[in-house]
Structures are given as structure tokens and as C-alpha cells.
Amino acid sequence: MKNNKDRDAKILAIETSCDETAAAVVIGGRVIISNIIYSQIEIHREFGGVVPEIASRNHIAKIDEVVSAALAAANLDITEIDAVAATAGPGLIGALLVGLSFGKALAYAAGLPIIGVNHIEGHICSNYLENPDFAPPFVCLVVSGGHTHLIYVKDYGEYEVLGKTRDDAAGEAFDKVARSLGLNYPGGVEIDKLAKHGNQTAVNFPRAWLEATSLDFSFSGLKSAVLNYLNSAKMSEQEIVPADVAASFQKALVDVLVEKSISACKLKNAAKLAVAGGVGANSFLRKALTEKCEENKIILNIPSPIFCTDNAAMIASCGYFSYIRGKFDNLNLNAYPNLAGF
Ligand code: KG4
Ligand code: ZN
Helix, strand or coil: CHHHHHCEEEEEECCCCCEEEEEEEEEECCEEEEEEEEEEHHHHHCEEEEEEEHHHHHHHHHHHHHHHHHHHHHHHHHHCEEEEEEEEEEECCHHHHHHHHHHHHHHHHHHHCCEEEEEHHHHHHHHHCCCCCCCCCEEEEEEEEEEEEECCCCCCCCEEEEEEECCCCHHHHHHHHHCCCCCCCCCCHHHHHHHHHCCCCCCCCCCCCCCCCCCCCCHHHHHHHHHHHHHHHHCCCCCCCHHHHHHHHHHHHHHHHHHHHHHHHHHHHCCCCEEEEEHHHCCCHHHHHHHHHHHCCCCCCCCCCCHHCCCCHHHHHHHHHHHHHCCCCCCCCCCCCCCCCC
């Protein structure tokens, strides 16, 4: 870090990778001074999932208002901002392009640097927002709609992938099982609510541990097992108790996430475990991780649910750590739906 100006850098960030139009201002990568999220969930609910074209159109309709609101809530003018960060991928291409193009235009007009942020790296940085002392090295369990990874964060911006899903992501499994139970979109939060009234030992769904030392995941077998269970129960006219199915499915999935997260900490001799991504908002996962980490004397950091799901404060934090390293992009920066990196 060069000087105090770097330490106090104010990053305005924009996030539009899926169905949230979000903008935030964060100082020094950690202090949130505004965080605006316009969620399109209600719009997509009637379709049972995100409709990419509708998401893009709604981002266009809202982006100006959301970014202006983030600056207003921060009580700042664009001239007081040090850099603009925007999610460049992975995500829905049309949705990403709205936020990124808006960010580039704003940066150009205001004479500010532009920083493209990887959405998954942004999720990891959500761990820096609420706990001023939380810092690398740590293991991070990333569980979102499209990703399930165990990542060793050696230092800011330095990552080693320890394991990842070989098929469905955890969030995808939650959403698909929820759909088969006739629950609303987004499914994860609905299963979380319903499972509270169910018996988690009612159905013994499979846990895919894979090879003994593997930190990879696989959830497609679990998803198929739930679908098969529902189909055969319907065919044999057995009673289905949705809360029991939800609780048993959730328990099977969480068992694997927790066990492998602890194994990853042991492998890297890591004292700290962090969680990132929408499934991190799951109340049962939060409780199970809290208990297991306590048992194993591992310090656990889980962002508040609002910072687990998509937001721009995490993108601002990530942008800040690029800013202090002098890692900037230029106006040729493009959006990449499958942006690699993890
Ligand atoms: O990180 P995120 O907001 O967006 C992506 O980057 O994908 O994650 C969205 C995923 C969805 O699959 C959603 O169902 C899941 O996170 N999710 C939950 C909960 N809240 C959101 N899954 C389980 N329990 C929750 N409470
Ligand atoms: Zn996300």
C-alpha cells in the first residue's frame, strides 16, 4: 500500500450478473458506506426462474437509479470516488453487459479508473466487509447458484482451488429440488423455511463423498434421488411430507459441505474458515458449520445473509484489493459469461 489515500480509497461498484441490480460504495475494501440492492425476484417468480432477457431489460430500467442512490446514500459526488468496479463475469451475458457498460461509461465520463471484478472472487471478499480483522490465510467454502468450490485464500487476490463440484452446484440442487416440491423461486430460501418443520432423518438420501481424499463435490445423484423418491411415492400412492423431504435433502447436502470444509482446513492447516455465496444464507448450514468449527477450534466467518447473496459491496471490496495493487482495466474490458479464474 502506497499511502493513506490508497488506504482510504473509495470504490463505487456495480453488480448485475444475475437478477439483482446493485451498487455500493465501500472505503478501504471494508467499510460500507452505501449498499443498494434492487431485486427482480418478484418479476421472475412467475416463470419459476430467472429469464435472462427480462433480467437484462430490468437492469437497463433500474441501473441509473440504483447507482445514483448508492452515491446519494454515501453522500458523495462521483468526483469524490477513486475508482469504479463492475462485475465482468461469470453470469448472464446480457445482464453483465448492462452493469459493465454503465460502469465503463461512468468511469470514462468522470476520468476514473475502471476495474473488472470476477463475481466469485467478489463473493469471497464479502468476508472482509463486516469483520475488520478477518484476513487471509483462510479456507473459503463458496456455495452459490452456479459454483461450489473449496478455495484456499493464501493472501488477498491469491487463490488455490482445493476442490469443486463435478456436476451441479449446491444452489442449483436446492433450486431444482424446490421446484420438484412445487415451491416458489428462488428455491433455496423456501427449502430453508420448510425444512424447519420437517424431520431430517425421515428419508436417508445419499451423500456423495467421492474418493477418500477428494475435496470435490457431486450433487446430481442427490438431486436425482429426491426426484426418484417423489416419483415412486406418487406412483405407489404413498403420502409425501414435503417438509420431511426438504429437511432430509438439506441435511444430506449440508453434511457433505461441512465435512469437506473441515477436511480442507485440516489439509491446509488453516485456522480460519470463511463462507461465500447465496447458499451461505442457509440457516441449517450456518448452524452446522458453527458447531463443527467450534468442535475443531476453527475460527468461522460467515457474512450476514444479505452479503451472502448477490450485492455490490463485495464487488467494491474486491475492486479495492485490485486498486491497491494497481491492477486496472481499460475501456476494452468485456463481459464474459464463463469468466474463468476458479
Ligand atoms: O450467490 P447467489 O446469490 O447468486 C449466484 O451467484 O448464483 O446464490 C444464489 C443461490 C440460489 O441457488 C439460491 O436458491 C441460493 O443461493 N440460496 C439459498 C438460500 N438463500 C439463497 N440456498 C439455501 N438456503 C438459503 N437460505
Ligand atoms: Zn452470486
